[in-house]
Amino acid sequence: MALLEIRDLHATVGNREILKGIDLTVKAGEVHAIMGPNGSGKSTLAQVLAGRDLYNVTGGQVLYDGKDLLELDPEERAQQGIFLAFQYPVEIPGVSNLYFLKAALNTIRKSRGEAELDAMDFLNLVREKMSLMDMDQALLNRPVNAGFSGGEKKRNEIFQMAVLEPRLAILDETDSGLDIDALKLVAHGVNTLRSPERSMIVVTHYQRLLNYIVPDFVHVLADGRLVKSGGKELALELEESGYAGLGIYDEEEAVGKA
Amino acid sequence: MSAVAEKVGSWLEEFTRQPKAEDRLQELREAAFERFSKTGFPTTHDEEWRFTNVAPIARKPWRVQEPGVRSQESGGLLAQLAKYAPQTNPFVALNTAFLSNVAYLHVRRGEVSEEPIEITHRASGDGAFHARTLIVVGPGAQCTIVETYEGEGQYFQNAVTEIVAGEGAVVDHYKVQRESAEAFHVATMQVQLGRSANFTSHNISLGAALARNDIGAVLAEGTEATLNGLYIVNGTQHVDNHTSIDHAKPHGTSHELYKGILDGKATAVFNGRIIVRQDAQKTDSKQTNKNLVLSDEAVIDTKPELQIFADDVRCTHGATIGQLDAESLFYLQSRGIGKSAARSLLTYAFAQDIADRIKIPSLKDSLERILIEKFHEHAC
Numbered sequence: 001m002a003l004l005e006i007r008d009l010h011a012t013v014g015n016r017e018i019l020k021g022i023d024l025t026v027k028a029g030e031v032h033a034i035m036g037p038n039g040s041g042k043s044t045l046a047q048v049l050a051g052r053d054l055y056n057v058t059g060g061q062v063l064y065d066g067k068d069l070l071e072l073d074p075e076e077r078a079q080q081g082i083f084l085a086f087q088y089p090v091e092i093p094g095v096s097n098l099y100f101l102k103a104a105l106n107t108i109r110k111s112r113g114e115a116e117l118d119a120m121d122f123l124n125l126v127r128e129k130m131s132l133m134d135m136d137q138a139l140l141n142r143p144v145n146a147g148f149s150g151g152e153k154k155r156n157e158i159f160q161m162a163v164l165e166p167r168l169a170i171l172d173e174t175d176s177g178l179d180i181d182a183l184k185l186v187a188h189g190v191n192t193l194r195s196p197e198r199s200m201i202v203v204t205h206y207q208r209l210l211n212y213i214v215p216d217f218v219h220v221l222a223d224g225r226l227v228k229s230g231g232k233e234l235a236l237e238l239e240e241s242g243y244a245g246l247g248i249y250d251e252e253e254a255v256g257k258a
Numbered sequence: 259m260s261a262v263a264e265k266v267g268s269w270l271e272e273f274t275r276q277p278k279a280e281d282r283l284q285e286l287r288e289a290a291f292e293r294f295s296k297t298g299f300p301t302t303h304d305e306e307w308r309f310t311n312v313a314p315i316a317r318k319p320w321r322v323q324e325p326g327v328r329s330q331e332s333g334g335l336l337a338q339l340a341k342y343a344p345q346t347n348p349f350v351a352l353n354t355a356f357l358s359n360v361a362y363l364h365v366r367r368g369e370v371s372e373e374p375i376e377i378t379h380r381a382s383g384d385g386a387f388h389a390r391t392l393i394v395v396g397p398g399a400q401c402t403i404v405e406t407y408e409g410e411g412q413y414f415q416n417a418v419t420e421i422v423a424g425e426g427a428v429v430d431h432y433k434v435q436r437e438s439a440e441a442f443h444v445a446t447m448q449v450q451l452g453r454s455a456n457f458t459s460h461n462i463s464l465g466a467a468l469a470r471n472d473i474g475a476v477l478a479e480g481t482e483a484t485l486n487g488l489y490i491v492n493g494t495q496h497v498d499n500h501t502s503i504d505h506a507k508p509h510g511t512s513h514e515l516y517k518g519i520l521d522g523k524a525t526a527v528f529n530g531r532i533i534v535r536q537d538a539q540k541t542d543s544k545q546t547n548k549n550l551v552l553s554d555e556a557v558i559d560t561k562p563e564l565q566i567f568a569d570d571v572r573c574t575h576g577a578t579i580g581q582l583d584a585e586s587l588f589y590l591q592s593r594g595i596g597k598s599a600a601r602s603l604l605t606y607a608f609a610q611d612i613a614d615r616i617k618i619p620s621l622k623d624s625l626e627r628i629l630i631e632k633f634h635e636h637a638c
């Protein structure tokens with residue numbers, strides 16, 4: 001059975017339709033890459049899956065583990081194993097990273113009927129995952145993402161993912177703005193988590209990331225629809241000929257041509 | 259009823275009921291009662307009291323009770339009593355008319371008092387309490403003072419605190435107002451600062467049905483004053499903070515940060531007056547008031563009041579009124595944290611920087627505990 005099944009998904013923000021009928025099936029253990037021009041709806045799809053109520057789902061269905069995903073609150077989705085690495089991680093002054101992550105992990109564990117981790121076990125777990133991401137432990141006592149560099153924020157997302165161990169991870173441009181060393185670290189963190197039970201949707205603009213996180217499938221999202229799907233070669237093709245090779249233009253360019 | 263009786267109501271009876279005090283005290287009392295008799299309580303027609311209606315205090319016949327602090331020797335400070343707090347404020351006049359147990363505190367020249375000095379004004383039982391505190395800090399002296407207001411039942415606490423700090427003195431003042439939920443709390447604090455003195459006020463307002471603070475500080479040359487405030491109101495609580503920072507001489511610095519959290523049908527007022535006198539060139543002053551409004555029915559009135567008569571100064575001010583940030587909420591929820599826990603966590607976080615400014619560990623801990631109790635119960 002597919003872990004995630006998206007059928008003819010439509011979503012709007014305000015009265016503007018952003019997703020115009022998405023179909024996508026992700027089986028356990030698969031990694032799907034989604035590419036596409038700016039503004040095509042990649043983040044909207046990611047946020048809709050995570051339950052952001054800013055977007056209204058106006059049609060279609062999403063099944064997660066065979067059950068209706070769209071009727072769940074964001075926290076319920078997270079508790080059932082969905083994780084979104086944000087394109088723009090949110091800064092939360094006044095809440096320490098450590099406190100935040102402990103609250104998150106223990107809420108998720110509790111919802112699964114598992115015992116909460118005590119301070120010692122939690123700290124050990126966190127230390128292990130931090131070294132995986134080569135992160136400075138001082139970041140733990142800092143407020144969530146506040147004053148983090150762009151790269152630190154992205155690494156922090158993957159670090160959180162490593163601690164929370166989701167079943168479906170959605171990475172929204174986690175590679176953007178990373179230098180090559182940071183990119184390798186992020187990819188290493190992601191690859192460590194790859195397993196036959198865990199699925200991933202990786203949103204990216206660059207083939208570069210896909211050299212390290214090799215996807216099973218690549219999809220192109222343009223103007224709210226998946227217009228092309230293929231294997232990992234599709235990303236290489238796009239790298240060479242751009243979206244124009246597929247007859248797709250950036251919104252701005254399209255306006256320029258009109 | 260005569261005009262006077264109408265204004266002072268049962269206070270005249272209370273005034274005549276109190277036993278006579280020594281000469282100087284009695285003189286202060288009588289002059290103050292005369293002033294109060296002329297004005298009576300303010301009404302919302304008075305600009306200073308536009309948003310705070312004290313009619314519930316005015317119409318009740320209060321029995322005057324002994325203040326919660328024990329009687330102390332004035333130790334030569336009597337001459338400075340009632341010299342600073344503005345006698346034009348009817349509540350100050352009323353307090354002065356009922357002067358009895360004064361908490362006197364004298365930190366002598368150059369003395370460094372390591373441990374915080376705690377003054378607890380406890381209102382035990384119904385009635386009116388006129389807490390009075392006089393703190394004199396000599397030149398070069400240092401001290402930390404914690405004034406706590408608490409009590410049980412429905413009472414009226416009408417407090418006046420005067421602080422005089424000499425040249426180069428360093429004074430940290432904490433006020434924790436955790437009166438009973440039915441109490442009325444009106445408090446005036448007037449601070450007279452010497453040259454190059456450094457004064458910090460932390461004004462934490464949590465309790466009372468109605469709370470009003472008037473905080474005034476007069477700065478001399480090179481004086482630094484910091485005013486931090488946190489008010490948290492819920493239900494039908496009302497809190498009003500009026501602050502006034504008077505830069506009288508050049509090179510003064512003032513930083514003011516007041517933060518408020520409002521829920522239910524609570525109302526709050528912030529009025530921040532900054533005066534920069536003609537003489538006070540090179541003044542550097544910054545005022546910020548931030549409010550987090552958690553319900554549709556809570557109301558905040560915030561107003562800066564800048565009176566600047568010097569030209570070479572830097573004064574900035576800003577006020578914000580906001581709700582919890584939807585993106586932050588979603589971020590927390592997306593990590594599995596439930597909505598109400600996420601709201602609590604963000605509300606707590608809003609107040610965190612004020613808590614962080616508290617330098618007394620035990621007080622910081624207890625404030626954090628109070629915040630956690632108020633906002634945080636479901637977080638983990």
Ligand SMILES: Nc1ncnc2c1ncn2[C@@H]1O[C@H](COP(=O)(O)OP(=O)(O)OP(=O)(O)O)[C@@H](O)[C@H]1O
Nearest residue numbers: 013018036037038039040041042043044045054087
């Ligand atoms: N909150 C919002 N309000 C208004 N418009 C929005 C909102 N969120 C997204 N949009 C619009 O929806 C469209 C899709 O945005 P989305 O962020 O999903 O694109 P994207 O494919 O992730 O782009 P990028 O590659 O730049 O991240 C854009 O035109 C964007 O302006």
Ligand SMILES: [Mg+2]
Nearest residue numbers: 042043044087
């Ligand atoms: Mg995006």
